[in-house]
Amino acid sequence: MTSTRESAPLVPQVLVLLGATGDLARRKLFPGLFRLDRAGLLPPLRVAAAGQRQRRDADFRAHVCEALVEFADDPGDEQARHAFAAKVCYSAATPDDGAHLATRVAELERELGGHAERLVYLSVPPDVTEPMITMLGRTGLAKDARLVLEKPFGTDLESARTLNATLHEVVTESQVFRIDHFLGKEAVQNVLALRFANGLFEPVWNRHHISYVQIDVPEASAIEGRAGFYETTGAFRDMVSTHLFQLLGFVALEPPSRLTAETLRAEKAKVFDSVRPLTPERTVFGQYEGYRDEAGVAADSQVETFVAAEARIDNWRWKEVPFLLRTGKALAAQRRTVTIGFREPPPLFGSGNDASPGGDELAFELTVEPRISIDVRTKRPGPELEIAPARFVLDFAEAFDEERAVPAYERLLLDVMRGDQMLFTRDDEVERIWQACDRLLRHPPTPISYPQGSWGPQRATDLAGARSWRVSRGV
Numbered sequence: 001m002t003s004t005r006e007s008a009p010l011v012p013q014v015l016v017l018l019g020a021t022g023d024l025a026r027r028k029l030f031p032g033l034f035r036l037d038r039a040g041l042l043p044p045l046r047v048a049a050a051g052q053r054q055r056r057d058a059d060f061r062a063h064v065c066e067a068l069v070e071f072a073d074d075p076g077d078e079q080a081r082h083a084f085a086a087k088v089c090y091s092a093a094t095p096d097d098g099a100h101l102a103t104r105v106a107e108l109e110r111e112l113g114g115h116a117e118r119l120v121y122l123s124v125p126p127d128v129t130e131p132m133i134t135m136l137g138r139t140g141l142a143k144d145a146r147l148v149l150e151k152p153f154g155t156d157l158e159s160a161r162t163l164n165a166t167l168h169e170v171v172t173e174s175q176v177f178r179i180d181h182f183l184g185k186e187a188v189q190n191v192l193a194l195r196f197a198n199g200l201f202e203p204v205w206n207r208h209h210i211s212y213v214q215i216d217v218p219e220a221s222a223i224e225g226r227a228g229f230y231e232t233t234g235a236f237r238d239m240v241s242t243h244l245f246q247l248l249g250f251v252a253l254e255p256p257s258r259l260t261a262e263t264l265r266a267e268k269a270k271v272f273d274s275v276r277p278l279t280p281e282r283t284v285f286g287q288y289e290g291y292r293d294e295a296g297v298a299a300d301s302q303v304e305t306f307v308a309a310e311a312r313i314d315n316w317r318w319k320e321v322p323f324l325l326r327t328g329k330a331l332a333a334q335r336r337t338v339t340i341g342f343r344e345p346p347p348l349f350g351s352g353n354d355a356s357p358g359g360d361e362l363a364f365e366l367t368v369e370p371r372i373s374i375d376v377r378t379k380r381p382g383p384e385l386e387i388a389p390a391r392f393v394l395d396f397a398e399a400f401d402e403e404r405a406v407p408a409y410e411r412l413l414l415d416v417m418r419g420d421q422m423l424f425t426r427d428d429e430v431e432r433i434w435q436a437c438d439r440l441l442r443h444p445p446t447p448i449s450y451p452q453g454s455w456g457p458q459r460a461t462d463l464a465g466a467r468s469w470r471v472s473r474g475v
Contacts, residue, residue, distance in 0.1 A: 010414075011116065012044040012116040013045050013046075013116060013119055014119070015120075015121060016119065017048065017049045018120065019050075019051070019121075019123035020050055021049075022051075026071065028071075029121070029413075030068060032413060034084050037087075038074075046087055046088075046108040047087055047088040049088055049090045050091050050092065055092070057089050061088055069081070089108070095132050102140060119417065120136060120146070120148065122150065129149070133147075134166065142170045146416055148416055149176065149177070152237055152238075152241075153425070154430065155237055156437075160431055164431065177416050179412055179416075180423075182408070183423040184410075184415075187366040187370030187372070188366060191250050192250065194372065196255060201362075207318055210340055212321060212322050212341040212465075213251055213338070214323075214326070214339040214471075215337075216327075216469055218328055218333055219334055220331060222291075222329050222452070227296030231296065236285070243327075246268075248325070254317065261420060265422070269428050272432035272433050275311055275313055276312045277438065277439045277440070278309055278436060278437055278439065278440040279439065280443050282463070283310070283440055285446065286447055287448070287450070288305050288306065290330075291305055303447070306331070306450060306456045307327055308324070308326040308456065310322050311323040311324075326469065331454065332455050332472075335471045336365065336367065338364040338366065339361055339364075340362040341470075362374050362375075369397045371396065373392065373393045373394070374391065374392040376392070
């Protein structure tokens with residue numbers, strides 16, 4: 001399997017940022033662009049920032065500098081911040097009126113020599129996404145542009161199809177980049193590298209050797225003032241039908257013939273097409289105690305803050321292997337872990353040792369400094385043949401001490417500028433995921449209350465069976 005990914009020099013770019021006054025732009029996008037700029041990874045760049053109300057360029061540049069001081073890992077000195085902010089201008093734009101923004105973008109493109117590429121980033125609330133896309137088509141801003149969309153990509157199957165139809169009235173699918181920052185993480189991509197670049201793993205990556213897969217993303221924090229978002233979205237739409245399903249796709253896909261955007265995404269789409277519809281019987285919704293006391297939450301809210309679900313993939317490779325998905329708020333720990341559990345060998349050294357947890361697991365920790373570990377059983381040092389758990393660990397900070405990963409958002413922004421869609425989600429993937437979730441969303445289970453700082457409802461713990469959830473074992 002060969003890769004066609006290239007690091008060709010980037011041409012000048014004009015980034016049109018809709019929703020530039022929002023939280024994502026302040027916390028992630030401007031700090032991310034600043035880091036890339038300081039690292040010398042950006043091409044000549046101008047940012048056409050847009051929000052609903054009028055602002056002067058100088059005022060908005062001051063806002064950008066404040067965001068860098070607050071959220072950039074290394075905010076640099078005042079001169080560096082002002083030099084970056086000088087690349088940014090501001091225009092008011094609404095779904096009904098984008099004329100001034102279009103004029104400003106044309107000016108910036110001329111400033112860069114008239115051959116700049118255009119990147120449009122929609123960081124806007126879901127209810128204005130489609131009207132904004134229509135505005136981009138009407139003003140010509142979408143013409144030949146790359147269009148970046150944040151989740152949610154619809155809230156169910158019908159709305160996803162409507163959103164895709166609106167997009168395709170304005171741009172082609174080759175222009176669309178549905179961004180999921182989970183897929184920009186080094187450890188996620190190492191699922192592919194470890195599996196396909198090492199003969200040790202691919203021969204056993206199937207139902208004959210793998211007993212279960214766990215994709216576990218617990219969060220220790222509560223909703224933290226995001227009641228408006230959570231009351232309309234919930235944990236399932238926020239995390240499961242987006243991040244966790246995409247991780248499932250990377251773990252379960254068949255080997256592509258080449259490592260290109262189209263072949264990789266085609267294999268993921270086949271996985272999603274093979275996923276059985278999720279069922280309420282094998283799904284647990286939970287709501288942490290005190291959620292209804294949060295400001296902005298309805299007193300009788302039935303919104304889930306926790307989900308644990310069992311997914312099954314009906315193809316040759318994964319038949320009858322459970323894929324266990326779990327995420328939630330106010331849980332006992334903050335983790336992002338993918339666990340591959342291998343089948344137990346026949347007992348040989350005594351049932352006590354063979355039955356104990358702690359062996360036959362491969363785990364990917366999706367942290368800023370990723371780590372891969374393999375848990376095995378081996379002989380304990382001493383005169384007796386006693387079996388004990390042990391672990392191989394690949395710590396990337398130690399293995400590659402001179403190199404640091406590019407954070408997820410920055411990595412994906414660079415990929416958009418290169419036109420590389422490999423780590424972005426295609427329209428048919430989105431619709432097939434919603435097809436698998438549609439029955440459950442129509443008949444959701446009633447949320448079960450759980451204490452803050454716990455691992456959620458007991459029914460969710462039971463879902464994982466005798467070996468339990470790796471993360472809950474304190475591994």
